[in-house]
Amino acid sequence: LFAEADGAALYQSKTCWACHGKDAKSPLLPVYPILAGQNADYTFNQMKDIKSGVRSNGQSVAMKGVMGLVNEDEMKAIAKWLATQ
Numbered sequence: 001l002f003a004e005a006d007g008a009a010l011y012q013s014k015t016c017w018a019c020h021g022k023d024a025k026s027p028l029l030p031v032y033p034i035l036a037g038q039n040a041d042y043t044f045n046q047m048k049d050i051k052s053g054v055r056s057n058g059q060s061v062a063m064k065g066v067m068g069l070v071n072e073d074e075m076k077a078i079a080k081w082l083a084t085q
Helices: 004-013 040-052 060-067 072-083
Strands: none
Touching (some): 004 072
8 A cells, every 4th residue: 555655756657747737736728627635535536437437528538548557556645645735
């Protein structure tokens, strides 16, 4: 299992920052959500649903490929870290 510090590193290494901003507060485009401060369970469930295809609305198509790089433990670590930002 990953620690919160790992969430920050995973956010960087899994390329989340490229669209959502290095601080998770300044997305590249206005249509991309601000992830900082989101509820960890909500964020985790959105990532999981995008990866599985349950969620396919909005910008989730762009996320589908990225989510292939992330497993569920990594998603949880990223979501926990984002909630603290």
